[in-house]
Amino acid sequence: MPPRRTPRTLLAVPVCLALLGLAPGGPGRPADRADAVLPLLVARDRVPAAALLDRARTGTHFARAGRGISPADHFRAGSVTKSFIATVVLQLAQEHRLSLTDTVEGHLPGLVRGAGNDGRALTLRSLLTHTSGLADFTADTGGVVPLTPLQAVHIALTHPPAARGRFRYSNTNYVLLGMVIQQVTGHSYAVEAERRIITPLHLTGTSFPGARTTLPSPHGRAWTARGTDVTRLDPRVAGAAGELVTTLADLDRFYAALLGGRLLPPGPLREMLDTRAAQGAYGMGLFPVRLPCGTTVWGHDGRIPGSYVRTAATADGRRVLTFRVNTDGFRDPGLERALLTAEFCPRTPSNDPAPNRDPGSSHPFE
Template structure:
């Protein structure tokens, strides 16, 4: 699950990487096209792809791949690019050492799920069906008790901002053991808690929020997300698979860092903290709509972007990254066995980039911030 939330110091590396090419093309398209193949050659991914969206309007659904034909990428890596249809400008690009990634492919999004769950919770707050100051005990009596943990002292705000002190159940399961939500909570309670009030990323927080959504609405978090987010935005490639191990068609293959094929996976290893299956186009559309104010009233969107509780590290289901040029982007990343994905957007949602790998780790951690800088930092000829 995601741990990279601040831009690393990459002075010489980034300066060389983002230097204008011989063509003097200073566009984000040229910059990201130069960086993306490095996720394969230097980052160790079998394949990588991105879809960037620039401007208002619909960036197009998960239709045809939109490839403009294969070309030869950096260092002999096969690559391709194209433009998606729709009202907003969007660019698809992939690089692969073997089989590529198609624009329409479904994949597991890991902790990007948390942005969906946080949006549902904040919508319920806007409807006065819960308050962020509510103690967990009010909605789930007796759930969080023992080993120094007391649900009477943990608020929903603390869950949303990862300041609850709840241990991360995946420290015990390593993200490989399917669990029900109560089992995940019991597993977490058997681990040493973190210090309440301090930011400590924990998947358990969002598993508990999933239970709160069910208690408040009478429906699962998946059903509420479908009704409130997925259907209204037309995210036709996005779903909460529950216990279904297979991915919807079309999809590619997913691999661990040692090369094992983990395309078939029980999503209950993550639950409400990381169950989501989606597409590049759907994630771009979701973050554009969220940050553009289409899913939350302005007051609640400001709450979502308020990082004070987590001392600047995290809002509610979103976190900021300030790039070397001073631009701050908002979004989330997700890591689950066989998949890594990162969505980032400007604060107004007008520009969004989502990239993904068909493996769960980037060998060189400098590459992610470099790709974000290539897309969002202005460049001059």
């Protein structure tokens, strides 16, 4: 997700816990350890409030820090939307209504042309894996200008492409995939995602708002990094790249179902988790993070004005954690990594906070 985040010195999980009087090896559930990191997001990264919900076989667990955030709140999820869009595309491929080797030109003839860009040379796979080289339209708009899909693509096409076949995160890829879904099915990506994912999984708090600027009730306030209230926001700043509105519980349920094989058969799911095309950085609508204890978690993050959210899950979907803050100002990858390590790693002194490849960035709708 260019430009890549500048690596920082990562905060050791044992240090995080020691600051709160919880030494490694002490008693407590893994969820308690993740709970312990939440206050650091408020104290160190100065977010107004943070919350998490973890889902496991034994049930769910909610925790929060700060004020103005509740477990049932609806919030904007930014690029978590990409996991939904990728799932729909892979379902259509499974139904033989498209192929990942199809060219963009074959579905959207004449659209991707100009400044060296050529849809005849780009496949749907390259869009899904962010290896198309297409420029990110949000680099021009800052993620704050409402656009139609065509407008977003035309902005991107004023820039020459990067090298094809190399991972370069671009929101333009998923705007195009949203257009492909409509071309193939005759329905918008929102309608198809609702029919294929939201309704079957009973994600009652999840929606694609279109141009609706308000959040469903209940919801808290959403703040920019500078403290501006952006609770009202036109979702067309993001479209298929980051439009989703959802809840903590719904995201946990979605990723548990996806990775648990309820939305895709084993073959397409393996393809979704294959990161070779993106040099290990990204699959299709999901990316892996290897934690210090050796556990790899899968999921996505999302940043949109007023919100940052991160979901991570074990590869089988049996344990899922979603955390969110009510601002786009959260910037500390060390704290995020500490929270994930606290949740998914056994409590041992060997939890070394080694640097990790992370496809995050400061771009909108990460």
